Amino acid sequence: MGELIGYVRVSKSDGSQVLDLQKDALLNSGVDASMVYEDFASGKKDDRSGLESCIKALRSGDTLVVWKLDRLGRDLRHLVTTVDDLHKRGVGFRVLSGQTPIDTSTAQGKLMFGIFASLAEFERELIRERTIAGLQSARARGRVGGRKPRMTPAKIRLAQAAMGQTETVVADLCKELGVSRQTLYRHVGPQGDLRADAMKIVGD
Template identity: 45%
Template sequence: MALLGYARVSTDGQELALQEDALNRAGVDRIFTDKASGTLASRPGLDSLLAYARENDTIVVWRLDRLGRSTRHVLDLLHQLSERGVLFRSITEGLDTTGPMGKVMITMIAAFAELERDIISERTRAGLKAARERGAGQGGRPRALSPAKLEFARTLRAQGKSAVAIATELGVGRATIYRALAPTPARAPLG
């Protein structure tokens, strides 16, 4: 019966120390970690943890959202663990799957966490739309090729230069050139 910790941060710039400290205070025997988005179904640390966990072990996380970013993914993982006889505990929410109330609460909290992420995403889309309506542009990452560079790329292509040579000349990736110079599909007339 081992207590197995799992900690995850989304980017390399974030630190695991807060989660690891909480897991150590909870008395875990071993901690598995990932520096990856929770939306990824396969994460090396989580995969190792799931392979390592045995019946009657308990997986402990600092917060439920560290396990996964979607309700469906978290619930699928909890179901798999339950079928294998592996227990689960979330420190911050004070939840565990040793009783029926813990199972119900985990389902509800995971649903609310997903709702919160959906609301944030909706606000972001609304903000970008409002910015576009004010003339602030598209938002997001700037285009690699300005209109002038795109025209220059077309000129080089017409002179017989390869996509690789054009990409090198403009300091962009080869795929950027392929996308920019790809023929646009003909549109069917409206009517």
């Protein structure tokens, strides 16, 4: 049986009482105090080093426990992506309170997990379709004569969405992007990870 690993987050407006409330709820649910990761968000910069460490610590069979759903995701897209990643890694998920309590050890919880996974897949398809449409529109307007084909932010987004998908044929992707295989791999790795040349284009 895996570990119960907890995550708590507070912002300036929450105050310490909310942190204590979250911790108490996690400890009462069976999470060991040494297995609770914390983040303190302040101002516009939402530092999530605690969440990053928490995600890295999770192993297949473990269960991530949070007080409320809004503690985990900074926005809907981030939440969907995070929960989908947990599902793929065999990690359980439990939300203790709020309007959407979730426990993947129950049938309802598994259904919620499936919905999150479907939303993540839907988002990836939307990104891919929008990017392809943008590329086709750019080709229809014509290229500037003599310019060397290069990667753009739109092409990088498409490559990110496509790379790592089992159905993706790299040669076809290169043709769609209008770049060489060497150029593609210089910007995006086999699993969709951004490389140094891509970071210079899309920003950090």
